[in-house]
Amino acid sequence: MTDAIVFTRGVPPTExxxxxxxxECFTAVLEGDxxxxxxxxxxQGYLPLRQELAKEYRVSEAEVLVGNGSLHLQDLLSAHLIRPGSVVFTEQPSYDRAITTFRRRGARVVGIPLESDGISVQHLEAALKRDVPAFLYLVPDFQNPAGATLSREKRQRVVELANQYGFWVLEDIPYRKLRYQGQEHPLLREFDASRIITLSSFSKLLSPGLRVGFMLAPADLIKAVTKLEExxxxxxVLPSQAAVAEYIRRGWLQPNIDQLKALYRPRWEAMANAVRSHLPGAQAFIPDGGFFVSVILPEAARTENLMGRAKDHGLILTPGAPFFADPHDGKAVPSNRFLRLPFCAVTPAQIEEGVRRLASLL
Amino acid sequence: MTDAIVFTRGVPPTExxxxxxxxECFTAVLEGDxxxxxxxxxxQGYLPLRQELAKEYRVSEAEVLVGNGSLHLQDLLSAHLIRPGSVVFTEQPSYDRAITTFRRRGARVVGIPLESDGISVQHLEAALKRDVPAFLYLVPDFQNPAGATLSREKRQRVVELANQYGFWVLEDIPYRKLRYQGQEHPLLREFDASRIITLSSFSKLLSPGLRVGFMLAPADLIKAVTKLEExxxxxxVLPSQAAVAEYIRRGWLQPNIDQLKALYRPRWEAMANAVRSHLPGAQAFIPDGGFFVSVILPEAARTENLMGRAKDHGLILTPGAPFFADPHDGKAVPSNRFLRLPFCAVTPAQIEEGVRRLASLL
Structure with missing residues (x-):
């Protein structure tokens, strides 16, 4: 039996x-503060870290909340914004835990089809004629799970629609700084921040175990979510937040991001090449950064019991359905043909072999 | 203007x-694991810490959950146990944040009068004839806010009632190991653990900023609360949990507790003496340990606007009412005559002077 190759969660490798x-940073802050x-x-989070973030994103300290990971902030934000009868829009497919969080807080979640340049604005406008959501949840850069990046034009249009219809846009950007090629687009908040909530974390840039996530939003919204958090x-948890602040203060973050890119870029290339050469009939999203390539398998692919058959061949896959708010929506990609392929925690050799195994099962 | 003396929150002093x-422990675990x-x-929490706790409390690892502070576990437990229409019983007075948490999760909170040897069993039995609560919340050792300790006989009786009527008892024991005199009573779970949930933390024994709290309960309850936590x-947040595990593994916890007692004992004595000598007409709870002495001021005391008048005289007090689930219950102590006096973060000289100022205002 060969070693299993794991294409499941988006976790950084230990190295x-x-x-x-x-x-060193933990020691410095424990002893220094x-x-x-x-x-x-x-x-509201460790003040020096809020100050660093306020400086970076050109907001006031009152517009920054740092919490125990961005999922907790997302959950508390949901508790604040979702009321009985609320609708939340997500891309379709979208981050499965986000969909779960919004539902658990009582929202009806509507999935808007995702295209290669981000959410379908045409479908978004049509959906807005039926419901105005409490918020629209987007992963605009190197989307989880698909890898797609929202184009500049669509960013501007989404912000206009948010102002016109009066809904919040939650832009979740944990992967944004891991760009392997191309130029970055402005954040949605850079067009007009009045309806934008930005969510991010240091999980992909430093370590997930630290659980340091942050939210940028208008001060009164930050105040309400802080109260729920308190x-x-x-x-x-303060030592990990303080260690991150110290890490940034020492000027170590950008060099670390550069090292991460040097580690991940060959894996990203290997995944792109493997998908192109071994899965020629599949529709592939090759992102410009982040953790995930995704594919829509050909209509004729043998997708029945694919997870189980892959496992038998030493390949661990994640099913597509949980990423779809409405897996049975006729407009959407069939969820059983959607596969997320995380590449950051696997070596180029494992990637090549894993995609080869996948191709042999279709 | 003299420096203000602060008798408000139960926080440990920096020293x-x-x-x-x-x-050292942070460095060891970051590099070692x-x-x-x-x-x-x-x-479910960092495994080596769960193993240490399982050993200490003689439970299985499946019966231990370690989270980001005990308040978060209490909130998640409330989300699990409280249903529409649920009633929760607390001591009256009780920990104000606990009352708030239970209410926010939808419970009607009923306060059962507290006596010098713990909750009034007579009133508890009477209340059980009207409502069976989802759970009864108790701080059995050196209670927050009153300082009272539940007697051995009452512990046994509470456990019997829990089994007879079928309700959970949440025993919250953050102060238990800070005993300055006398013998400790068994935990409620030592009589019969089947209806008992034990909650504690390292906030008072090591540091609150670490946010390491834990829950002991039957495995299926732990499993449900862990799912909500996930x-x-x-x-x-793992580094702080791992640092605590390492601290215990190195045998440093008991010596640290001994040092804390050496630091707090003179403050406890000073508070007890000051209350006895300066507030002779007040009914005092002098605990055998923990953070809090409390007093019920004499009926004739001038309690109107006491907080404000004290502040004008350089004495910062906490109002009594938030500790009372029902401040207007005729059976209870009038909440405007109840004062919690934390002594751990103030020096003996400050304590003497602070109580003297208080006495001058009555």
Missing amino acids: AFPTRQLA TAVVLQYGQQ DTVLSP | AFPTRQLA TAVVLQYGQQ DTVLSP
Whole structure:
């Protein structure tokens, strides 16, 4: 039996973690700011980290909330914005845990088809004529799960629609800084921030175990979500937030991102090449960055029991359906033909072999 | 203007934090267990810490959940146990944030009068004839806010009632190990654990900023709360949990507790003496441990606008009412005559002076 090749979750590999540097930062902040880091408080997040983020994103400190991972902030934001009868729009496919979070907080989730340059604005406009959502959830850069990036033109249009119809747009950008080619587009908030909530984290840039995520939004929204956070966890976990602030202060973040790109770029190329050469009949999203290539398998592909057959051949795949708010929507890609292929935690050789195995099963 | 003396929150003073030792533990676990500590996962909490706790409390690992502070676990437990129409019983007075959490999750909270040896069993039995609660919340050792400790006899009786009527008892024991005199009583779970959920944390024994709290309960309840936790925060913050595990593994926890007692004992004595000598007409709860002395001021005391008048005299107090689920219940202490007096973060000299100022205002 060959070793299993795992194309499932979007997790960084252990060799991506700047362990020694993080240890130094933890020591520095524990000893240098003991009275704050080891105490209750800083409900809106560790102040020096909020200051670093405010500077980077050109917002005020009152517009920054740092919490125990971005999923927690997303959950609290959902608790604040979702009311009985609320609708939330997502791309279709979208991040499965986001869909779950919105539903658990009581929303009806409507999936808007995703195209190679991001959400279908045509379908979005049609959906807005039926329902105005509490918010639209987007992963505009190197989307999870598909890898697509929202074009500049569509970004501008989405912001216009948000202002016109009066709904929030939640732009979730954890992968944005991991770009392997091409120029980045402006953030949605750079067109007009009044209806935009930006969510991101250091999970992909430093370490997921630290659980340091942040939200940028108008000050009154930040205040309301901070209150919910305080009522839920009292204070955030401060040593890890302070270690991240120290890491940034020392100027180590950009060099670390450069190292991550050097580690991930060959894997990204290997996945792009393998998909192109072994899955010629599939429609592939090859992103300009991030963690995920995705494919829509040919109509004739043998997708029945694909997960199980792949496992028997030493290939672990994630089913497509959980990424679809409405897997049975006729306009959408059939979810059983959609595959997310994360490449960051697997070597080029594993990628080549894994896609070869996949092709042999179709 | 003299410096203000602060008798408000139950926070440890900065000098109580074993900073250097914690920094060593962070470094050790980041470097020694990188692939786990810096990664997603360990939804039920960092395994070596769960193993330490399982050993100490003589339960299985499946009966231990470690989360981002005990308040978060309490909130998730509430989400799991509270249903529309649920009633929760607390001591009256009780921990204000607990009352808030239970209400926010939809419970009607009923306060059962607290006596000097813990909750009034007579009133509890009377209340059970009207409602069976989803759970009864107790702080059995050195209660927050009153300082009272539940007697051995009452512990046994509460466990019997829980089994007889079929309700959970949540025993919250963050102060238990900070005993300055006398023998400890068994935990409620030591009589019969089948209806008992034990909640505690390292906030008072190591540092609140770490946010490491834990829950002990039957495995199926732990499993349900873990699922809610995963859906909310994905993974817990792992470096701080791992640092605590390492701290325990090195045998440093008990010596640290001994040092804390040496730091707090003179403050506890000072508070007890000051209350006895300066507030002779007040009914005082002098605990055998923990963070709080409390007093019920004499009926004739001038309690109107006491917080404001105290502030004008350089004394910061916490109002009593938020500790009372039902401040207008005729059976209970009038909440405007109840004062919680935390002594751990103030020096004996400040305590003496603060209580003297308080007495002068009555």
